[in-house]
Amino acid sequence: MADVTTTPGGSTTSGSIQVAGVPGEFAAQPADARNEAIASYDVADFPVPHGREENWRFTPLHRLKGLHDGSAEATSGAIKVDVTAPEGVLVTAVERDDARVGAAGKPVDRVAAQAFSSFGMAGLVSIPKDAQLTEPVRITIHGQGGVAYGHQVIEVGAFAEAVVVIEHTGDAVLAANVEYLIGDGAKLTVVSVQDWEDTAVHVAQHTALVGRDATFKSVVVTFGGDVVRLHPRVIYGGTGGEAELYGLYFADAGQHLEHRLFVDHDTPHCRSNVAYKGALQGQDAHAVWVGDVLIRAEAEGTDTYELNRNLLLTDGARVDSIPNLEIETGEIVGAGHASATGRFDDEQLFYLQSRGIPADEARRLVVRGFFAELVQQIGLPELQERLIEKIDAELEASVGAGAA
Amino acid sequence: MATLEIRDLHVSVEAENGPREILKGVDLVVKQGETHAIMGPNGSGKSTLAYSLAGHPKYTITSGAVLLDGEDVLAMTVDERARAGVFLAMQYPVEVPGVSVSNFLRTSATAIRGEAPKLRTWVKEVKEAMAGLQMDPAFAERNVNEGFSGGEKKRHEILQMELLKPKIAILDETDSGLDVDALRVVSEGVNRVRETGEVGTLLITHYTRILRYIKPDFVHVFAGGKIVASGGPELADQLEENGYEQYVKGGAAE
Numbered sequence: 001m002a003d004v005t006t007t008p009g010g011s012t013t014s015g016s017i018q019v020a021g022v023p024g025e026f027a028a029q030p031a032d033a034r035n036e037a038i039a040s041y042d043v044a045d046f047p048v049p050h051g052r053e054e055n056w057r058f059t060p061l062h063r064l065k066g067l068h069d070g071s072a073e074a075t076s077g078a079i080k081v082d083v084t085a086p087e088g089v090l091v092t093a094v095e096r097d098d099a100r101v102g103a104a105g106k107p108v109d110r111v112a113a114q115a116f117s118s119f120g121m122a123g124l125v126s127i128p129k130d131a132q133l134t135e136p137v138r139i140t141i142h143g144q145g146g147v148a149y150g151h152q153v154i155e156v157g158a159f160a161e162a163v164v165v166i167e168h169t170g171d172a173v174l175a176a177n178v179e180y181l182i183g184d185g186a187k188l189t190v191v192s193v194q195d196w197e198d199t200a201v202h203v204a205q206h207t208a209l210v211g212r213d214a215t216f217k218s219v220v221v222t223f224g225g226d227v228v229r230l231h232p233r234v235i236y237g238g239t240g241g242e243a244e245l246y247g248l249y250f251a252d253a254g255q256h257l258e259h260r261l262f263v264d265h266d267t268p269h270c271r272s273n274v275a276y277k278g279a280l281q282g283q284d285a286h287a288v289w290v291g292d293v294l295i296r297a298e299a300e301g302t303d304t305y306e307l308n309r310n311l312l313l314t315d316g317a318r319v320d321s322i323p324n325l326e327i328e329t330g331e332i333v334g335a336g337h338a339s340a341t342g343r344f345d346d347e348q349l350f351y352l353q354s355r356g357i358p359a360d361e362a363r364r365l366v367v368r369g370f371f372a373e374l375v376q377q378i379g380l381p382e383l384q385e386r387l388i389e390k391i392d393a394e395l396e397a398s399v400g401a402g403a404a
Numbered sequence: 405m406a407t408l409e410i411r412d413l414h415v416s417v418e419a420e421n422g423p424r425e426i427l428k429g430v431d432l433v434v435k436q437g438e439t440h441a442i443m444g445p446n447g448s449g450k451s452t453l454a455y456s457l458a459g460h461p462k463y464t465i466t467s468g469a470v471l472l473d474g475e476d477v478l479a480m481t482v483d484e485r486a487r488a489g490v491f492l493a494m495q496y497p498v499e500v501p502g503v504s505v506s507n508f509l510r511t512s513a514t515a516i517r518g519e520a521p522k523l524r525t526w527v528k529e530v531k532e533a534m535a536g537l538q539m540d541p542a543f544a545e546r547n548v549n550e551g552f553s554g555g556e557k558k559r560h561e562i563l564q565m566e567l568l569k570p571k572i573a574i575l576d577e578t579d580s581g582l583d584v585d586a587l588r589v590v591s592e593g594v595n596r597v598r599e600t601g602e603v604g605t606l607l608i609t610h611y612t613r614i615l616r617y618i619k620p621d622f623v624h625v626f627a628g629g630k631i632v633a634s635g636g637p638e639l640a641d642q643l644e645e646n647g648y649e650q651y652v653k654g655g656a657a658e
């Protein structure tokens with residue numbers, strides 16, 4: 001019941017369990033929350049995927065431009081990275097032997113390992129202990145054509161508070177690892193925007209190591225790119241950690257946007273909340289959302305919830321939405337998941353139009369409302385407006401009468 | 405003075421085994437300020453008439469004409485018809501997830517009026533209209549029709565009629581699913597708009613009870629896809645007593 005594949009009609013699943021006692025239904029679940037059996041810094045430890053593998057089965061490998069089979073060689077000047085940061089923040093490049101590089105966790109798939117094996121220097125943004133940043137750190141990654149392998153470490157010292165905005169634009173074939181090292185009691189908010197041109201390919205693993213009583217909030221916004229496959233992972237380094245993972249995506253005709261999340265509750269008394277929402281329109285628009293949450297035997301007092309909702313604006317689009325909750329202890333506060341895919345139907349369009357609202361605007365109204373709910377939930381007033389603007393711009397550009 | 409003219413309207417729907425004609429020549433003229441009740445048995449084509457006037461894509465007009473002040477309504481898109489002044493209160497209003505009632509009403513009023521209503525007066529206007537229909541203000545923040553009861557949906561339809569002030573309002577079985585109190589409240593809402601004298605009303609109903617609250621000037625019996633009898637309010641009393649039987653036999657002959 002924790003597994004839904006929607007092609008392409010409507011479906012809904014939900015489930016939740018509260019407190020003690022492992023219900024039988026979960027005991028019967030497959031152990032595929034831990035499907036990434038291999039974790040290694042070395043690409044040679046991963047066989048070349050062929051598409052049958054559980055974690056590659058939705059990805060169009062032939063469109064990865066060779067990121068997965070070793071044939072994509074880095075070209076110079078493929079991406080231009082600019083970082084602006086408030087005073088006191090260390091922005092630099094470090095060698096791969098720096099202790100922080102790879103500290104959050106190992107790559108868990110072939111492309112992430114390829115990126116780790118192939119990058120030159122790693123970018124480091126280090127926010128000192130106790131710092132309270134009043135301005136966000138901005139990292140802009142602009143694709144200028146070609147292949148790049150990247151590595152970025154964002155380190156937040158104990159009790160520091162920071163917002164980091166990472167923006168991807170232009171065209172590139174990029175494989176990368178991003179690591180968030182969040183110190184005890186620190187608060188990090190990261191907004192990663194994938195606003196690529198239609199030809200870009202972007203595969204990345206984002207690994208967050210959440211310290212004791214630390215808070216990690218991630219907002220992933222994916223609009224552009226031919227293929228985007230992101231793998232946000234959360235690991236807790238101490239008790240009392242909190243992770244909120246939010247995502248918005250909009251897949252147009254032909255786009256493949258894949259978000260695979262993994263929250264590893266291996267530490268007691270941590271919380272996680274996942275909410276991803278996507279809209280799709282046009283022939284062969286494809287969204288994949290996989291939400292794996294594992295509550296290990298030692299993680300008593302865990303509280304987790306994950307949600308994925310999709311809105312199909314037209315025929316021909318496809319969603320695969322797979323929430324996957326695996327629970328090894330009954331001593332938890334709560335665990336639940338929900339996944340629903342609905343269509344924007346002609347009756348809704350007719351109803352809005354019959355109130356004088358032109359068709360384009362009616363569609364935009366529905367999609368904006370769908371996303372706005374989530375944006376409000378993110379609760380960052382200063383980013384809220386920019387996010388809504390981004391959504392509006394995307395809708396303005398893509399949701400029109402031609403979509404009908 | 406706004407006038408809606410329906411001339412020899414024929415409408416089909418796509419059925420399993422090809423197109424099926426539902427409306428078989430409807431003739432009707434509705435003028436601003438008038439109220440016409442259209443009464444007919446289930447399946448006679450009343451909703452088909454309502455949806456065809458509003459422009460629902462499911463219905464194909466095979467012949468005939470619909471004119472609003474001489475303008476060809478059938479050539480207009482659904483939203484153009486609404487902006488021209490045609491309003492349909494639906495028998496089964498549609499849920500629109502993610503869109504709040506307040507946002508919906510404002511977007512719609514902006515489209516119909518041609519400019520965004522001034523925020524302060526608008527808020528007051530909506531509040532008063534909701535109060536008049538005994539709708540909890542909390543509905544403004546809910547999603548359009550989502551989880552509304554049948555009666556709440558109907559109030560919401562009439563709320564829109566009050567705010568959008570159409571020239572021609574088509575009310576498709578607004579009375580069905582309402583208890584006596586709700587029927588009175590909703591009828592009062594309709595009457596507030598009627599009393600302005602600015603609206604021509606096409607009141608579609610199966611039962612006569614709503615006519616106790618909303619007094620029609622004309623009553624038409626609808627059967628077998630067309631109007632088979634017309635008269636004054638006394639025709640409704642006659643229907644109340646004798647039912648549709650005599651018309652169904654004669655009118656539905658195919």
Ligand SMILES: Nc1ncnc2c1ncn2[C@@H]1O[C@H](COP(=O)(O)OP(=O)(O)OP(=O)(O)O)[C@@H](O)[C@H]1O
Nearest residue numbers: 417418419424426445446447448449450451452610
């Ligand atoms: N897609 C369709 N295929 C075949 N017949 C259809 C289709 N859609 C509607 N009809 C038929 O058209 C006829 C008229 O339907 P309509 O909804 O207009 O009736 P009505 O008078 O509004 O009935 P009620 O009083 O029950 O609301 C009905 O017999 C209905 O079954």
Ligand SMILES: [Mg+2]
Nearest residue numbers: 450451495577
């Ligand atoms: Mg009907």
